[in-house]
Amino acid sequence: MNRLLxxxxxxxxxxxxxxxxxxxxxxxxxxxxLAGEDSEIRxxxxxxxxxxxxxxxxxxLVNSLDGVVASRANWEQQKLTVLVSKSxxxxxxxxxxxxxxxxxxxxxxxx
Amino acid sequence: MVIALLLGCxxxxxxxxxxxxxxxxxxxxxxxxxxxxxxxxxxxxxDNNPTTPSMDMQAHMFPIMVAYGLRSNAMLMVRQAxxxxxxxxxxxxxxxxxxxxxxxxxxxxxxxxxxxxxTLGIAPILGLEFPTGEEPFTSNSYDLRIGTFVxxxxxxxxxxxxxxxxxxxxxxxxxxxxxxGDAVEVxxxxxxxxxxxxxxxxxxxxxxxxxxxxxxxxxxxxxxxANTGESLILVSPGVKLTWGSFILEGLVQFPVWQDYEGAQxxxxxxxxxxxxxxx
Numbered sequence: 001m002n003r004l005l006x007x008x009x010x011x012x013x014x015x016x017x018x019x020x021x022x023x024x025x026x027x028x029x030x031x032x033x034l035a036g037e038d039s040e041i042r043x044x045x046x047x048x049x050x051x052x053x054x055x056x057x058x059x060x061l062v063n064s065l066d067g068v069v070a071s072r073a074n075w076e077q078q079k080l081t082v083l084v085s086k087s088x089x090x091x092x093x094x095x096x097x098x099x100x101x102x103x104x105x106x107x108x109x110x111x
Numbered sequence: 112m113v114i115a116l117l118l119g120c121x122x123x124x125x126x127x128x129x130x131x132x133x134x135x136x137x138x139x140x141x142x143x144x145x146x147x148x149x150x151x152x153x154x155x156x157x158d159n160n161p162t163t164p165s166m167d168m169q170a171h172m173f174p175i176m177v178a179y180g181l182r183s184n185a186m187l188m189v190r191q192a193x194x195x196x197x198x199x200x201x202x203x204x205x206x207x208x209x210x211x212x213x214x215x216x217x218x219x220x221x222x223x224x225x226x227x228x229x230t231l232g233i234a235p236i237l238g239l240e241f242p243t244g245e246e247p248f249t250s251n252s253y254d255l256r257i258g259t260f261v262x263x264x265x266x267x268x269x270x271x272x273x274x275x276x277x278x279x280x281x282x283x284x285x286x287x288x289x290x291x292g293d294a295v296e297v298x299x300x301x302x303x304x305x306x307x308x309x310x311x312x313x314x315x316x317x318x319x320x321x322x323x324x325x326x327x328x329x330x331x332x333x334x335x336x337a338n339t340g341e342s343l344i345l346v347s348p349g350v351k352l353t354w355g356s357f358i359l360e361g362l363v364q365f366p367v368w369q370d371y372e373g374a375q376x377x378x379x380x381x382x383x384x385x386x387x388x389x390x
Contacts, residue, residue, distance in 0.1 A: 048225030050269070051304055052312050056356045056389055057142040076311040078227065101183050102142040105225035 031072050031081045039069055042082045042092075045107025046099055049075035058102040065094055079110070140220040140234060141180040141389070149176040151385035157376035166200040168376060172211075184220040189213065194248050209245030214238060218260065232262040236275070242284045251285035254278060258296075273298040292327030292340055304353070313354045320347040320362065328372050338373035349383075358387035 035041055046058065055073040058080060062071040067088025072081045080099065084090045092109055099106040141147055151174050158167035174192035181187055195208040216238035223232045238256035242249050258275030279291040304316035321344070328340030349362030362383040369378055 045227075047227055048223070048230050050230075050264070051314050051316075052353045052355055053358060053387075053389055055312070057145050060145070060390070061142060074311045075314075076306055103140065103183050103220070103223060107227070 031070060031083045034070050034083055038086050040084045040086050041111065042084060042095070042109060043111035044080045044082065044092075044095060044099065044109050046073065046078055046080045046104050047107055048104040049073060049078065051075055054102075054104070058099055058104055061098040061102050062095055065090055065098060068095075078107075140182075140184055140186040140218055141178060143180045143183045145180045146390045147176075147178040147387060148389075149178070149385065149387045150174070151383055153381065153383045155381040156379035158379055159377040160374060162374040163200060165202070166198070166376060168196065168198045170194060170196045174211075184223075186218045188216040188218070190216070196248075207247055209248050210243075211248040212244040212250055212254075213241045215241070216256070228266060230262070230264045232260075234260045234262075236260060250279065250291060251283060251287070252280040252291060253282040253284075254291075255281045269302050269304075271298075271300040271302075288331055289336060290330045292329050294327070295325040296322065298322040302351070304351075314352070316351045316353070318349045318351055318360075318362070320349065320364075321345065322347070335372070338371075338375050340372035341369065341375065343369035343378055356389045358385075358389075360385045360387070 031041055049055070049058070052075060054075050058073050059071045062068055062080065062082055067085045067090040069083040069085055071083065073079070074081075080095075082095060096106040151172075153170075153172040153174070155170045155172070156167065157169075160166045172192050172194050174190055176188055176190040178186050178188040191213055192211040193209070194211050195206070198205045198207075216236055218234050218236045220232060220234045224230060236256070236258045238258075240250065240254040240256070242251050242253065244250075255278040256275055257278075258273065261272040261274075263270050273296070275294075275296045277294040277296075279293050283290070298320065299322070300318055300320045302316050302318040304314045307313040307315050323342075323344050325342045326340060329336040344367050345364045346367050347362050347364040349360065351358060351360040360383075364381045364383065366378045366380070371377065
């Protein structure tokens with residue numbers, strides 16, 4: 001047992017250290033940074049997101065809608081921020097349906 | 112120590128956070144058309160055979176799993192493992208390696224309730240293991256698995272439960288005449304997740320798992336085969352790091368109770384390291 005723990009404990013510590021290093025150095029542009037004059041920012045409540053891994057599921061589905069420039073989910077705040085082109089016809093209902101397709105429950109639009 | 116860590120996180124962080132199990136095929140169904148790739152390295156050891164103290168076994172398993180969301184409430188998963196096993200007895204070692212059996216699993220989300228304060232999900236599973244592996248890692252039988260996965264969260268705590276019954280030897284392909292014993296598994300995972308980076312893109316979660324496994328003795332006609340059949344309870348502290356669509360996970364499994372029919376090697380501490388990628 002000691003042999004096993006001796007071999008694997010440094011590996012586990014290394015994985016955590018690498019992850020934390022990545023965390024400190026990582027950056028992703030916010031919706032505010034991406035927004036231009038021809039776009040509109042909308043924010044929706046989303047319930048059921050558990051972790052950052054959930055972000056991709058809902059963002060991919062919302063981003064696939066015509067007229068959506070980008071979206072950012074935040075599982076901690078239970079919010080989805082969507083950047084929509086002003087010239088496109090993207091209804092709230094289309095975004096709420098995409099949230100449901102991702103297995104989450106939409107709340108109200110807060111902005 | 113892990114419980115203290117979990118309690119500490121509860122006191123320090125009141126954000127709405129959680130994480131699933133590590134050794135369990137955790138999680139409800141992914142979104143439609145979403146892929147999840149998962150790979151692990153599992154290191155297992157067995158020793159303390161009561162009649163042959165000099166015998167021990169070390170196994171390395173490398174399972175690869177791919178899951179796909181057929182619809183928002185249904186997923187299909189396929190798993191294939193490569194294994195290496197070294198057995199030592201009286202200072203003589205025997206090493207075997209090769210692919211194990213292919214496992215196909217379907218999961219259907221029956222219930223999912225999401226509210227700001229709690230979530231509940233229930234998903235039955237149906238799986239079939241095909242005897243495609245190499246000797247000595249194949250079971251030479253089609254094995255059917257049925258079960259239910261339950262995932263719940265209240266405020267900041269999450270609990271995952273997994274119940275599974277495996278009908279080993281549902282259809283035999285070999286001619287040994289031995290019917291492998293069926294297996295029952297009950298697994299639970301308690302976890303808490305908290306943010307590390309900005310935009311909540313990174314999260315670290317301590318996880319505490321516990322599992323009960325019961326493998327019935329093999330049978331040959333009406334007779335139980337000697338030195339087969341076992342029961343054990345494992346307690347497993349672990350940690351999970353989620354970074355966007357990547358998850359790194361590590362777990363140490365401690366057998367806290369085990370009971371074997373006849374003379375068999377006992378399960379020792381095992382280690383699991385894994386990675387998950389989601390599109």
